[in-house]
Amino acid sequence: MTTATADAAPTPMMAQYIEIKAANPDCLLFYRMGDFYELFFEDAEEASRALGIALTKRGKHLGEDIPMCGVPIHAAEDYLQKLIALGHRIAVCDQMEDPAEAKKRGSKSVVKRDVVRLVTPGTITEDQLLEAGRANYLMTLTRLGAKGREGEFAIAWTDLSTGAFRLAETGADRLEADIAAVEPSEVVVAEPLYRDEAFAQVFRRLGRRARPEPQALFDAATAPERICRFFGVSTLDGFGSFSRVELSAAAALIAYLGKTQLAARPALQRPERRVAGSAMEIDPATRASLELTRSAGGRRAGSLLSVIDRTVTGAGGRLLAVRLASPLTDPTAIRERQASLAHFIEDYALRAELRATLGRLPDIERALSRIALGRGGPRDLLAIRSGLFAASEIAARLTGDLPAELAACRQAILALPDTLSERLEMTLAEEVPLLKRDGGFVRPGALAALDEARTLREDARRFIAELQGHYAEETGIKSLKIKHNNVLGYFIEMNEANGKALMAGPLASTFIHRQTLASAMRFTTGELADLDERISHAGADALKLELETFDQLAAEIVEAAPQLQAAAGALGAIDVASALAELAVSGDWSRPVVDDSLAFRIEGGRHPVVEAALAAADGQSFVANDCDLSPKGKGPGAIWLVTGPNMGGKSTFLRQNAIIAILAQIGAYVPATAAHIGIVDRLFSRVGASDDLAEGRSTFMVEMVETAAILNQSGERALVILDEIGRGTATYDGLSIAFASVEHLHEVNRCRALFATHFHEMTALSARLKRLANVTMRVKEWQGEVIFLHEVGAGAADRSYGIQVARLAGLPKVVVERARQVLAELERSEQGEKRETFLDDLPLFSAAVRRQAEPAAPSAEVHPLVAEVEALDPDAMTPREAMEALYRLKAKLRDGRA
Incomplete structure (x- = not known):
């Protein structure tokens, strides 16, 4: 400027x-x-x-x-x-x-x-600017120690609208994966790290979400003191054990909030440390491939989250998204969540009652956050009051022998202060305005001084009318009026004759002259002046009293913030459990066995998103399939080499098994008849082709980069999903890469894997690799047509049916026929060198194909059989006549008489 x-x-x-x-x-x-x-x-x-x-x-x-x-x-x-x-x-x-x-x-x-x-994108709290079921995270990222990809890294993140506050150590190799798991709206980065060329690609992908801030914001030496000062404690010992780099990230986050929120102090929860290895690691490419929270088009609709989300509260929706982003790796914690679902599945009445109550529950977390930041209004107070009463109802319904998770939720609700709900109930009106400056949110009878001010303000007209009648009677001047303007306030007005008589009479000391006009005189009295002052101040006094009451209530709510946040989290967990139970019942999903083994056995597995889309479109049913990658004995898991035609369902089959693993490890039931999942610690999915033009990388280069990450990082507990590796380059190059990749997965990574390919030559690997099995997507040919059964069976495909798929896609008939000719020549060629020269003997465009491309000349002669069919009138025929006509036509076809 x-x-x-x-x-x-x-x-x-x-x-x-x-x-x-x-x-x-x-x-x-x-x-x-x-x-x-x-x-x-x-x-x-x-x-x-x-x-x-x-x-x-x-x-x-x-x-x-x-x-x-x-x-x-x-x-x-x-x-x-x-x-x-x-x-x-x-x-x-x-x-x-x-x-x-x-x-x-x-x-x-x-x-x-x-x-x-x-x-800023990461610090908004207004409901109008946020999605109810989606967290809005602000993240800080820092590095201590060496430059480049060395040193210690940590992230801290908070949702200012709810107060959630978490931190974790990370590393250069998993930085993008950890950021993608949180999906922050804004990432604040220490400036030296932001400028480091080693991470230029990371921050370029984040775009405007990444924001550099001075290194002083991340000062590790003063970090513990800054955190203690924010939370009003003398030591962090009660918070847990944190590393120096984690404290640096957490203190930077608090400092950035201070910079953006100025005098307002957010109601943050105490920082919660995410322990390394406690969640399944899922890289950004896999998240995108599986469309966990966003579809390929970037929308929520069409994602896995959109299909499984039956929650009825904002807190529940946000919690479900968090769980889906970070599936657990602790079988005990997973089984605790499953137990909550089982409890609600068995008790339909309880589930229905709780979901009805939860559906009326306001967003306590976000209302509390706005109140703490000084942005709250009367409706936020009302939300807290309504939430407290709804929570009490829910706790009263959760009785008896409860699973551990639900019992903990009940205790968190019961810990809410009773006095707060009573105070809000006694003070707040049933209907309140949006803004506190509008007043009217304190119920009548709650505050005597306020009632008096309101009475004076609202009954001013009656008081003035009564006083006018009294003065008219006292003076005998029937035309006397009490009026008001912004200069004099309230005054008494009469004509000049009456005014002069009044000034000369016995009431002259009572009625004080104020102003003489051309046709009237104006007076006041001590009583009127006092009433004028009281009326003029009544509105301001009433609003002042209400604002003071608001501040008192807000202070009491902020004081109870820890209990309110814990209860809101508990209500969200109850919502998620009951919602997933509802999903399991309506979708006929089953409870998976999840343990520390390397098992991976799924019976009748289905893809929930595709199944929902088929049901919504035309009521089609999904073809379920089994998958068994479990070890044969005590060794590592198996690899399935999946062959079959395009459109046969390979990609869907691959994705559905990865999705079932994720659902199992968030504690949900799964879309399968039965499932046994040994904990998956890392999930990799390379399905589908894409390029990265911004980074100057071709589709094949992106494929190789993602494949390299899988081969370099996956271990025995990983689940790897790979589709069409090597198809983006020359046939022999691609086949060689795919061949070597499968061998590496089998011998080095030793992981459970599904590997789909069109290279049929690779099926020979099953004879050399003892843990590799061939399976194929079954098809059926009938009268020249290809029917995709979408079934997985043992064996290998000997054809790709690509030309049939091309015909189904609508390629011109001449192109399809030409492709058949070329394919026939290729199949007759047994050696590679012949494949390079076979075109020399193939006409460039055969006469037969050319004739097929030309439009057929119209025929003047109508076929007799056609004429006979056209002459039939089905509407005028009896069933017997129609049957006889059909037999007659069949006889002519059989005998050749047409």
């Missing part, structure tokens, strides 16, 4: 704007002027383009017009949402005093303004 010079000084208002903008150079400055937030200079131009609003101008600066645009305050959140979605940061600059106060300092005085909040 161009700054002012001495010979072209800006106006006082513009000087204030420039000063505040200079302090927030990387933000769009929302500068409040009356009922609008205005933007100027480059900010106005940027906002105008982003929001599609008119760009105007306001005065001049340094001889040039000042660009300007604005948004009304009442609609500001809609515009904030659009800007945040585009990755912008906004500094909200508000008026810190009443404009009337500024005028007292002089006509040219500027209203005091200051930035009250920085709005």
Whole structure:
């Protein structure tokens, strides 16, 4: 932005704007002027383009017009949402005093303004800007020690809208995977790390979500002190054991929140450390391939999460997404979750009652967060009250011998303070406004002083009418009126004759002259002046009392924040358990056996997303398939080499087994008749072709990079899903790579794997690799047509049926026939060198194929059999006549008489 010079000084208002903008150079400055937030200079131009609003101008600066645009305050959140979605940061600059106060300092005085909040993608809390069932994480990332890919790394992340606060150590090799698991909206990175070329690719992929901040924010030496100061404790011993780099990331997160939230203190939970190895590791490519939380198009619809989510609360939806992103690796914890589902499956009445109550539950976590940050309104107080009563109902229904998880949830709910719900019930009205400044949220009878102020304010007209009647009777002047204006307030008015008589009479000392007009005289009395003052202050007094009450209630809620957060988490867990139970019952899903073995046996497995899509489209049923990668004895798991045609269902089969493993390890039931899953610690899926143009990588290069990651990182407990490795290059190159990759998986990685391929030559590996088995997607040929059965069976495919698939896709008939000719020649060629020369003997475009491409000449003669069929009138025929006609036509076909 161009700054002012001495010979072209800006106006006082513009000087204030420039000063505040200079302090927030990387933000769009929302500068409040009356009922609008205005933007100027480059900010106005940027906002105008982003929001599609008119760009105007306001005065001049340094001889040039000042660009300007604005948004009304009442609609500001809609515009904030659009800007945040585009990755912008906004500094909200508000008026810190009443404009009337500024005028007292002089006509040219500027209203005091200051930035009250920085709005960034990771720090929004408003419901209108957030998805109810999706967490909005802010993450910090730091490195201590050596540069490059060496040193210690850690991440910390929080959802400011709920208070969740977690941290974990990570490493250069799994940095992207850990970030992808959290799916943060904003990643704050220590500047030296951000500028490090070794990680340029990581931050380039994050795009505008990544934000560099000075290294001082991540100072490890002062980190423990900063965390203690934030939580008001003298030591972190009670929080658990954290490494130095984890504390650095956590302290940086707290410091960044202080920078963006200014004086507001978020209600963060105590930091929870994620233990290494406690969750299944899933790399970004695998998450994208399996479409866990987002479909290939980037939408929630069509993802696994969208299909399995039956939750009815925001907290439950967010918790389910977190669990799906980080499946457990502890069989005991998994079985505890399964037990909760089983409890709800067995007790339908309990499940139905709890889900009905949960469906009325407001979002306690987000209401609490807004209250703690000073952004809450009366409806947030009401949400807390309603949540407390609903929680009490749920705890009362959870009785008897409960599974461990549900018993812990009940205890968390029972720990809520009873006095808080009673206080809110006694104070809050049944219906409250959105904004506290509107008043009217304290129920009548809750506060005597407030009732008096309201009575005076609301009954002012009656009081004035009664006083007017009293004065008219006392003076004998029937035309006497009590009126009001902004200059005199309330006054008594009468005509001039009556006024003069009043001033000369015995009541002259009571009625004080205020003003004489051309046709009237105005008076006041001590009683009227006192009533005037009381009425004028009644509205302000009532609002002041309500705001004080709001602050008191908010303080009590913030004081109970730990109990409220624990109870909200418990309610979310109950919601997830009952929702997954509902899913298991409606989808006929089964409880898997999950243990520390290397077993992987699935009977009648189904792909939940594809199954749902088929049912929604035309009611088709999904063809279930078995999969058994379990060890034969005490050795490592098996590898299945899957062959079969395109459209036969190979990719679906591969993905469904990976998805079943994930569902089993989040503690859910699975879409299968039965399943036995030995813990999978790392999941890799390379299914489907894609390129990375931004990084200058071809489809084949991306395939090789992802395959390299799998071969370098997977171990015995990993599950590997690979599809069509080597198809992106020359036949022999691709076959060689696929061949070597399978051998490596078998001999070195020793993992459980599904490897789909069109290289039929690879099926010979089953004779050399004892843990490799051949399976194929079955097809059936009937009258020249190919029917895909979508069934998996033992054996190997001897054909790919690619030409049949091409015909089904609608390729021109001439192209299909030409392909058949070329394929026939290839199949007759037994040696590689013949494959290179076979085209020399094949006509470029045979006459037969050319004739098929030409449109057929219309025939003038109608076939007799056709004429006879066309002459039939089915509507006029009896069933017997129709049957006789059919036999007659068949006889002509058989005898050749047509």
